[in-house]
Amino acid sequence: MRKFSLLLISILFLLGISFSQITQTGTLNGKVTDNEGNPLPGVSVTIKSPALILPQMTTATNESGYFRFPALPPGVYTVTFEMPGFKTLVREGIRVSVGVTTTLDVSLELSPIQESIVVTGQSPTVDRQRTTLVRNLTTEFLQSIPATRTLGTFFNMVPGVTGDTAHGSSVRDNVYALDGVNITDPVTGTQAGSFSLDIMEELSVQTAGLPAEYGSVRGAMVNVVTKSGGNQFKGSVSTYYRDDEIKALKLKMQADNKKGTIFEGQKSGFDYEIEPGINLGGPIIKDKIWFFTNLSFFKVQEYVFGYPYDKQPNNTPIDRFDVYPYIKFTYQATPNDRIVLSYNFYDLRRHHRGASAYDTEDTTWNQTTPIHTGNFQWTKLFGPNFFTNFKVAFLDYELNLMAKNPSPNYYDQLTSREWGSYGYDDIYTRNRAQALTDATWFVDNWIGRHELKAGLEGEFSWDSRRWRSNYDPKTGLGPFFYMRGTTPDYVTYYDSFKREDQKLYIGAFLQDTWNPIERLTINAGLRFEHQEGIIPKQGENRQPITILGIVCDPRVTKTFKPMIWNTLSPRFGLNYDIFGDGKTVFKASFGRYYIANILQFFVTVNPNSFITYRYRLNPDFTPRGSLYSASSTANDRMDPDIKSPYLDELTVGIEREIVRDLSLGVRYIKKWDRNLIEGVDLTALDFDKLMSGADIFTVWTNYEPVNVVDPFDGKTVTFWRMKNTAVLARNYYTNPPGAERNYNGVEVTLNKRFSNRWMMMASYVYAKSWGLIGTDFDDSWTGTGYFNNPNAHINAYGDFPLERRHQFKLQGLWQGPWGFNVSGYFRYLDGTRWTRTIRSIDLGLSLPQGTVTIYAEPRGSRKLPPLKILDLRVEKSFNILSGRKIGLFVDVFNVLNANTATDVWTQSSRSTKIAGKTVYFGQTTSIMDPRIARIGFRFDF
Secondary structure (H helix, E strand, O other), X not given: OHHHHHHHHXXXXXXXXXXXXXXXXXXXXXXXXXXXXXXXXXXXXXXXXXXXXXXXXEEEOOOOOEEEEEEEOXXXXXXXXXXXXXXXXXXXXXXXXXXXEEEOOEEOOEOOOOOEEEEEOOOOOOXXXXXXXXXXXXXXXXXXXXXXXXXXXXXXXXXXXXXXXXXXXXXXXXEEEEOOXXXXXXXXXXXXXXXXXXXXXXXXXXXXXXXXXXXXXXOOEEEEEEOOOOOOOEEEEEEEEEEXXXXXXXXXXXXXXXXXXXXXXXXXXXXXEEEEEEXXXXXXXXXXXXXXXXXXXXXXXXXXXXXXXXXXXXXXXXXXXXXXXXXXXXEEEEOOEEEEEEEEEEEEEEEEEOOOXXXXXXXXXXXXXXXXXXXXXXEXXXXXXXXXXXXEEEEEEEEEEEOOOOOOEEEEOOOOOEEEOOOEXXXXXXXXXXXXXXXXXXXXXXXXXXXEEEEEEEEEEEEEEEEEEOOOXXXXXXXXXXXXXXXXXXXXXXXOEEEEEEEEEEEEEEEEEEEEEOOEEEEEEEEEEEEEEEEOOEOOOOOOEEEOOEEEOOOEOOXXXXXXXXXXXXXXXXXXXXXXXXXXXXXXXXXXXXXXXXXXXXXXXXXXOOEEEEEEEOOOOOEXXXXXXXXXXXXXEEOOOOOOOEEEEXXXXXXXXXXXXXXXXXXXXXXXXXXXXXXXXXXXXXXXXXXXXOOHHHOEOOEEEEEEEEOOOOEEEEXXXXXXXXXXXXXXXXXXXXXXXXXXXXXXXXXXXXXXXXXXXXXXEEEEEEEOOOOOOXXXXXXXXXXXXXXXXXXXXXXXXXXXXXXXXXXXXXXXXXXXXXXXXXXXXXXXXXXXXXXXXXXXXXXXXXXXXXXXXXXXXXXXXXXXXEEEEEEEEEEEOOOXXXXXXXXXEOOOOOOOXXXXXXXXXXXXXXXXXXXXXXXXXXXXXXXXXXXXXXXXX
């Protein structure tokens, strides 16, 4: 009873002092026995690794023979077991990875004299403790696999991840972390900023079965652990370069895969890129203070087919320049105290954002994106059974999108071409401050063994958006003019504004990894989350506008909170070691994950935001009649009883170590995504009828059906005509019935850890993702329009566009003789889904609300051809002087020179013209980049 009381008091104490954090370390534990299986207490266990700032760490087995080393940086370790009367055992090549518990059970042999046994490379490949579905990409993998050098590229190599969607979750459901700093955009929920890949020590991606310490992750936890330096000065200089022809080498680098397509004879796709970088790391004080720094930049130029349309057949190159310096300090203040400081800067600059075959140079944006991230972390060990982490971090992000001239934007509805300018400037800052800490306590011999972890997490995010519209100097209207050829049709007016929004997040969790018996592990946890959307006082310089007899007041005279959520998320996992040898483990998990309250979810009800309305136009661009539709966020509201969207996830699987360093895994994954938020236009439908679960096409009060014949198949289709266009839309944000998504998947993996000069990662995934609210960027926020307009709902329930039903991925590396390395990446990805569409205007149907496009068949009825892509690298390394090495390599992308379609023209009711060529329904509008090579070198010193 006394032990139980101490346990309960300690748990409550932990909850009071600690904040959770994104794991940057792994754990090494195990049990030591004699030849007869009896536990050996008092065995001295020592670990050494280049990843450790200390020369070594030592502990002793307890009375049950158990030992552990928590909070270890990822790397390869040597573990030595010593006890008088027994042979000393040395285990080399033991891999510790982020978020993984490496269990090393050993048996010591009796010996009358002091002897040593050295065993190399027998590192476990199956995690017996965690139910999390995790993939760790090591330094060897990151440096060797031929790939474009972005975090997204390596993230999408992970099984079950395509198009930044992880096992059917949306692109906004992932969390990205650098050194434990959340670098997810607080506005959009996608990755904010970037960095040089040369700073990565390990990339850990968790895609299912996450424990309670992780909140707001409904997709993948993408965790980047950076390099730290070492007790020896080391560095590298590298350059990656490719273009279509390296004239100095007289080497043709790019093949032509456009023959027989509309792109034949046209310049499109990749032109050249260069990425030089330098790393340097080492001791400031040996065994005490390390540093690591990197300076890199990335410059790329490419062509968009048919851009700009007004200069064809000449194309304007699309430029991009990224710069990213990074620095990190690691300070081992005492043997039990480690402090890490890091800072990363990133800026993306380009001059043609938004370029397409329907744009001129003037209708694209100039962009700069300076982003700063910083991190302070303190890890405190109180012995082998208790440790804590404390972290503070910040993200400072500024997105500057600038129109190239003061003209409004003009859009031809007949050809989809634009001229004038982009139409507006958009200066959007996003910031986050976060404080996190956690504490872990290992308890042995109390109804089994426990790893208790508890914590809290605090985050405050805020944004500022300045929208400045370009208006026509004669009429004061703009920024968007819709034309029919050269004849004006209507104009959409957007009022300029400067808006501010805030978000508060507090999370608390408690979890226990419990071994009631030797072969069974139960992971149980509970997470509490408090989320607030905050609209501060603002907009005093704006004035109320009366639209259609309704006053729209954009001023916020008092801070208010449109949403406050308090949620509890249970997490449960079970691991069972089937044969008791740690090589075959059954795993199952169930968890609930609530959505991250990104700012974009509630800025829609900030009065100090968009005020828009439309006028029909005369030929001289003056308004014709009264305005015919309008909207204002000042008149939009949030349901006071709105619920947080949640995702329930079930996984069941088995992992087996087949032979040393080779493991096989099979897992079934099912997800239900419910209570998704959508705006409902109260002027368009009967809200009470909608919420009662009535058929969606029986609730519309301001629309009526209009039937017309679809010439594609001769069948009658229905459009919906707006009865009264002179209304001010009133969006009410709630959890409407049917706002859902679903996922079923099976994942099979075969992994060969790097040993004996080779490594391999292979996977097959079957994935089915369906519902109403899709997983892509445009479909996964609150403004899809499904409950604003019945035309948007026609055939909308179906398979999602980003789904790839069958996915096979294979990556491998072989270190050959004489310094030659060969590596490759092959993937077979089933084609993404697409849907035939038709437009009202093409079918001779004139609707008062304007041109309407609808799905002519259930969404996802068709799919593109599968992608079959092979990338290869050949590298030759030369050892020079002492410890210095030069590596020269050639990467070849799309070795098979495939020209598979990556997009098609989906409208069957009309054709289009791209670069002067007519494109009909189902014909290709984009293809894969052709075969191209990249050369590079890396000098390690």
